[in-house]
Amino acid sequence: MMTRLRRLAPVLALAALLSHAPAVSAQQAPQQMDEFVPIDKLPQQEQIPAANLLIPAYAFVWIAVLVYVGSIARRLGGVQRDVERLEADLKARK
Amino acid sequence: MPKWFTPASVICALMFAVSPLLIANAPFESTMGLVQKISYYHMPSAWIFLIAGIVCGVASIRYLFQGNLSQDRLAQAAAELVVLFGALAIVTGPLWARKAWGVWWQWDVRLTSSLMGWMVSVAYVLVRKYGGPGSDKLAAGLALFGMANVPFIYISVNYWRTIHPKTSVVPKLPLQMGIPFWFCVVAFVLLFTLLLRLRVRLEEQRARVDELYLALD
Numbered sequence: 001m002m003t004r005l006r007r008l009a010p011v012l013a014l015a016a017l018l019s020h021a022p023a024v025s026a027q028q029a030p031q032q033m034d035e036f037v038p039i040d041k042l043p044q045q046e047q048i049p050a051a052n053l054l055i056p057a058y059a060f061v062w063i064a065v066l067v068y069v070g071s072i073a074r075r076l077g078g079v080q081r082d083v084e085r086l087e088a089d090l091k092a093r094k
Numbered sequence: 095m096p097k098w099f100t101p102a103s104v105i106c107a108l109m110f111a112v113s114p115l116l117i118a119n120a121p122f123e124s125t126m127g128l129v130q131k132i133s134y135y136h137m138p139s140a141w142i143f144l145i146a147g148i149v150c151g152v153a154s155i156r157y158l159f160q161g162n163l164s165q166d167r168l169a170q171a172a173a174e175l176v177v178l179f180g181a182l183a184i185v186t187g188p189l190w191a192r193k194a195w196g197v198w199w200q201w202d203v204r205l206t207s208s209l210m211g212w213m214v215s216v217a218y219v220l221v222r223k224y225g226g227p228g229s230d231k232l233a234a235g236l237a238l239f240g241m242a243n244v245p246f247i248y249i250s251v252n253y254w255r256t257i258h259p260k261t262s263v264v265p266k267l268p269l270q271m272g273i274p275f276w277f278c279v280v281a282f283v284l285l286f287t288l289l290l291r292l293r294v295r296l297e298e299q300r301a302r303v304d305e306l307y308l309a310l311d
Contacts, residue, residue: 054189061139
């Protein structure tokens, strides 16, 4: 009996989770926006949690672009050296 | 490199340096507050992601039907930029959504189709890198699917049920938000143009290396 219950436990847990899923998704249903409305002042309590998301967003963009530029510069430098070496070899052979 | 490249690079760097000041001075959005300011980088990144997808697709068509090697280099360069700008849009979007919607991700049509488009471009880059001989044409075929996805991504928010903001937010932007937004769009377009030129140059130099090896044989 205990073994059977133990086997059924994951199935029961999944069933319980799924039965709650529609309720969870129903709680979070903000309206779709069709325009942004500006305001002058921001409520104080808004700033800290939003800043924790805003700063990583901007940091990610800057870091990703800089890393990509560095990657192109490194690859281009390598190929440029190959071109110069091969051109010198070709010249020496002639 | 062309003569315009260095002055354009300086202008682009200055624009990116100035953009945080303009964004900081822009007004807050009434319902989303501070977090909405992510849109000043998120939306231009997403637009460039779509534009790069179109550039890659058109260049791939021209390569497939005309056999033009310069178009193949352009497609390869653009595909890498689809991956880069797509990653910027796909990472900054959830950071905005976490505060605005209460969730990191929604499997709605805009987000899902964007992810699919980005994965197609990743597939393109991987096929070109590891596919061996003939991978250029296989990748060009992939780029066509990527490009076909672009209009679907753009119009999806207007036709399907989603909480992602509609495309109408841009023409309806008030002037105080519009100035920093369009400034960032110009900066991103300039960045895309510069990176594309640089990446095409890399492919041109690789082709030159192949030519030199053949000449030495």
